[in-house]
Amino acid sequence: MHVIVGGTFEYLHKGHRLLLKKAFEIGTFVTVGITADGFxxxxxxxxxxxxxxxxDYIRQFGKDYEIIKIYDKYGPALEIPSGSIVVSKETLESxxxxxxxxxxxxxxxxxxxxxxxxxxxxxxxxxxxxxxxGKIDKEGRRIAPxxxxxxxxxxxxxxxxxxxxxxxxxxxxxxxxxxxxxEVPPQPxxxxxxxxxxxRAKKALGDGDYGVGIEAGxxxxxVVKEYFDKAFCAVIDSYGNLTYGYSxxxxxxxxxxxxxxxxxxxxxxxxxxxxxxxxxxxxGAIGFLSKGLIDRTEFNAQAVLMAMIPRISNTLYY
Numbered sequence: 001m002h003v004i005v006g007g008t009f010e011y012l013h014k015g016h017r018l019l020l021k022k023a024f025e026i027g028t029f030v031t032v033g034i035t036a037d038g039f040x041x042x043x044x045x046x047x048x049x050x051x052x053x054x055x056d057y058i059r060q061f062g063k064d065y066e067i068i069k070i071y072d073k074y075g076p077a078l079e080i081p082s083g084s085i086v087v088s089k090e091t092l093e094s095x096x097x098x099x100x101x102x103x104x105x106x107x108x109x110x111x112x113x114x115x116x117x118x119x120x121x122x123x124x125x126x127x128x129x130x131x132x133x134g135k136i137d138k139e140g141r142r143i144a145p146x147x148x149x150x151x152x153x154x155x156x157x158x159x160x161x162x163x164x165x166x167x168x169x170x171x172x173x174x175x176x177x178x179x180x181x182x183e184v185p186p187q188p189x190x191x192x193x194x195x196x197x198x199x200r201a202k203k204a205l206g207d208g209d210y211g212v213g214i215e216a217g218x219x220x221x222x223v224v225k226e227y228f229d230k231a232f233c234a235v236i237d238s239y240g241n242l243t244y245g246y247s248x249x250x251x252x253x254x255x256x257x258x259x260x261x262x263x264x265x266x267x268x269x270x271x272x273x274x275x276x277x278x279x280x281x282x283x284g285a286i287g288f289l290s291k292g293l294i295d296r297t298e299f300n301a302q303a304v305l306m307a308m309i310p311r312i313s314n315t316l317y318y
Contacts (some may be wrong), residue, residue, distance in 0.1 A: 002083035003027030152199025160300035233303035245306025277283025
């Protein structure tokens, strides 16, 4: 079977090697297309050097191959009579476009084989641009400190993010707070809570690796007829991928709910009941009501950890 695979192969990283390995597993003859110099302006490695590195790697498979220079995303894929094409998640749409053109030309579609995304130890995909930027190496090991921007200056939220990220990652992490507007009411309910967390995460991200937004709000449960206070967390990465998670939920004393319904924010209501000024930046309502068995930092950390689960077990989710 004739198999086509292509790319820039700037650093021949772990993801590239999986791509090539898959092509040689399924093919009896493999065409490897490597982009010409200048195709990607930020690639500083010459075609000849990239070609030599790729060839040195694929010789081990002991199958017939050719390496060609390509000047666009199609290469020879629009011309071969039949065969397969091996792609990553990022190039899947190009493969579909190739097949659409092939059908219009009267050729049968190529069989598409998509490899799994290969993740670095910072739980984001390995890519040449991140290697070039000095953030990771070719094996996906983190080189630069991980920058985690938090869309809040609330100490309990910042501590929660630090606690979770330092538990997950064993390299240097810098957690940076940003005061941002959540664009939701001071006391959010239901969907506004979720929107607020997402807004915070997106606004905080900037040039960081991750942006984290945490918003606490009240969620009505129609079975027990109670409002539950929950923290909702949104985590966005530099690729724009979002993941989400909730904390556990608890109910407030009836007096607090009465005050909230009259327009008072939960934090202010708890301040009045507890006599503790600015309590939401300290142990929080949960710390006061649980008599210290759990504080606001741990409560928020639950939501952060839940939002990170799809990243921790990324191969099962994506």
